Amino acid sequence: MSRAAIGLDLGGTELRAAIVSESGRVLAHAQVKTEAAAGPDAVIAQMAALARSVRAERPDLEILGVGIGAPGPLDSDTGIAIAPPTLAGWRDVPLRDRLAEALSMPVVLDNDGHAAALGEWRFGSGAGLRHFVYVTVSTGIGGGVVCDGRLVRGRRGLAGHVGHMTIVEDGPACACGNHGCWEALASGTALGHEARRAVAADPTSRLAALVGDAPATARHVTAAAREGDAASLALMAEEGRRLGIGIANLLHLYSPERIVLGGGLSSAFDLFAPAMRATIAARAMPEFRAVPVEPSALGLEVGVIGAAALVLAPDPGRGPVQPVFASASI
Numbered sequence: 195m196s197r198a199a200i201g202l203d204l205g206g207t208e209l210r211a212a213i214v215s216e217s218g219r220v221l222a223h224a225q226v227k228t229e230a231a232a233g234p235d236a237v238i239a240q241m242a243a244l245a246r247s248v249r250a251e252r253p254d255l256e257i258l259g260v261g262i263g264a265p266g267p268l269d270s271d272t273g274i275a276i277a278p279p280t281l282a283g284w285r286d287v288p289l290r291d292r293l294a295e296a297l298s299m300p301v302v303l304d305n306d307g308h309a310a311a312l313g314e315w316r317f318g319s320g321a322g323l324r325h326f327v328y329v330t331v332s333t334g335i336g337g338g339v340v341c342d343g344r345l346v347r348g349r350r351g352l353a354g355h356v357g358h359m360t361i362v363e364d365g366p367a368c369a370c371g372n373h374g375c376w377e378a379l380a381s382g383t384a385l386g387h388e389a390r391r392a393v394a395a396d397p398t399s400r401l402a403a404l405v406g407d408a409p410a411t412a413r414h415v416t417a418a419a420r421e422g423d424a425a426s427l428a429l430m431a432e433e434g435r436r437l438g439i440g441i442a443n444l445l446h447l448y449s450p451e452r453i454v455l456g457g458g459l460s461s462a463f464d465l466f467a468p469a470m471r472a473t474i475a476a477r478a479m480p481e482f483r484a485v486p487v488e489p490s491a492l493g494l495e496v497g498v499i500g501a502a503a504l505v506l507a508p509d510p511g512r513g514p515v516q517p518v519f520a521s522a523s524i
């Protein structure tokens with residue numbers, strides 16, 4: 195019987211589940227809107243139901259366990275979601291054990307940045323490397339660092355919050371409580387804020403027409419930029435500059451062989467890459483300038499593949515997943 199794992203990617207808006215093969219291929223997939231305002235009980239019930247539904251599609255496989263990538267901060271050693279800002283009412287929720295109980299399966303929990311980095315390292319653009327940084331640019335900015343052949347975990351597994359390095363001392367407020375974090379300046383959310391400013395400054399632009407009465411988002415900017423809208427192209431160049439500043443920091447800190455960008459905004463990689471590369475060339479020391487910076491090979495599936503990789507191919511710092519129940523009941 196072929197072996198596989200279930201990957202659950204818990205986001206503040208979408209909850210995704212997949213069955214992933216030992217070679218990192220998605221064999222079944224399902225997703226629902228996360229009931230983020232309904233509290234942990236409702237969301238954990240959603241997660242269990244979604245895991246069961248993908249399991250039902252592939253009863254022919256031996257399921258080794260369930261991996262969860264969830265928003266941080268969380269304690270991956272104890273499996274506790276500490277206080278994810280995108281999920282209402284979550285404080286010190288023992289997510290790993292609650293789901294293991296609901297599914298009678300071994301469960302591994304890690305933050306979504308670590309999980310995605312692991313997935314990209316094992317099955318994507320980072321395969322075969324010993325030094326690698328993954329950055330997800332979407333609603334926020336997260337990531338994970340592989341250094342000397344292992345995922346950098348740090349105390350309580352909290353390392354790798356790359357989105358919260360300060361870029362501008364008195365910059366915009368960040369969800370973490372600080373100011374001027376990389377996330378507050380260069381996430382998709384931040385780009386949406388910039389887009390709103392641009393629409394107010396020029397209501398006759400193509401961007402303003404695409405936005406209409408809706409709140410402007412990063413998606414509007416990339417769509418208008420692809421149509422040649424000057425204001426949107428300028429916003430994408432500024433986005434690239436801001437990303438480049440953070441990437442230069444990561445190059446200096448970790449000396450990776452490659453940096454990979456995933457998340458929703460990586461679909462606009464070609465639009466921001468020239469300014470990003472110019473910024474890296476201007477700010478990184480010469481020894482670091484040739485390091486490739488590339489879009490994710492796994493695309494939108496990186497979340498579920500990475501979550502499953504927590505079970506299928508855990509990093510050496512973590513050790514193999516120990517079955518906690520004698521047999522799988524789903």
Ligand SMILES: [Zn+2]
Binds near residue numbers: 370
């Ligand atoms: Zn922050």
